[in-house]
Amino acid sequence: CAYWTEWTTWSSCSSTCGNGTRTHERRVTCGGGVMSHTRTCINGDEGTLGYWANWNDCSAQCGGGLRSRTRTCINGFPGLIGCGGEITQDRRSCNSQNCPFFNNWSSWSDCSVSCGGGVQSMSRSCVNGNAGDVGCIGETQDLRSCNAGGCPQWSAWGNWTDCTASCDGGVRSRSRTCSLGDPATFQACPMWSVWSLWSA
Known part of the structure; x- marks a missing residue:
């Protein structure tokens, strides 16, 4: 059966000075038939490849991208004489x-104090980069208050009581109370430890 052949390459310019023409054609097998194209050319159209342009910016800042550069065929066309077969x-x-990214937040730290208002912190770090890089925009530490309740403390001593006897020895006493501050903590008031044993 009949079919068109591939286009032939463009012919040389018909004139090496001034205007001329180039042609290419294709044929029908089994029975003939020709199709041709013609275009103008100037001074022989002996093209030359220009210099490469500068590389453009990378298409990605990380994780793999592409950059490209181009060059043109001067006084001709890509694929023709002087510019044939060249990219x-x-x-x-x-x-x-690899792109930078934040790892997971750490657990909250212990409170800085047991009562009276303290601070807990948690942190995260930037993997494959530094804080502030693309992928690591944001805070690296978070803080929150903790143990805001008042600390347990002793009240002032009360007045001495009257003596239990007017003679032959008696006892008088005084007392103080422990204010627990925040009942949820159930912390005892500070006190002296038991005396150690006498040294040798």
């Missing part, structure tokens, strides 16, 4: 390093 665009990979 006009070049690509290469860039920024293949």
Whole structure:
């Protein structure tokens, strides 16, 4: 059965000075038939490849991207004489390093004090980079208050009581109370420990 052949390559310019024409064609097998295209050319259209342009910016800041550069065919067309078979665009990979990211928040630390108002903290760090880099924008530490209740403390001593006897020895006493502050803590008031044994 009949079918069209592939297009031939463009012919040389019909004139090496001034305007001319180039042609290419394809044919029908089994019975003939020709289709052709013609276009103008100037001074022979002997093209030359220009210099490569600068590489453009990478398409990604991390995780792998592409950058490219191009060059043009001067006084001709890509694929024709002087520019045949040469590439006009070049690509290469860039920024293949892993992207920065925050790891998970740590657990809350112990409160800085047992009563009277303290601080707890938790933190996180930036993996594959530094805080402030893309992927690590945000705080690296969080704080919250804790143990805000008042601390247990002794009240002032009360007055001495009257003596239990007017003669032959008696006893008088005084007392103080422990204010627990925040009942939820059930903390005891500070007190002296038991005396140690006498040294040798």
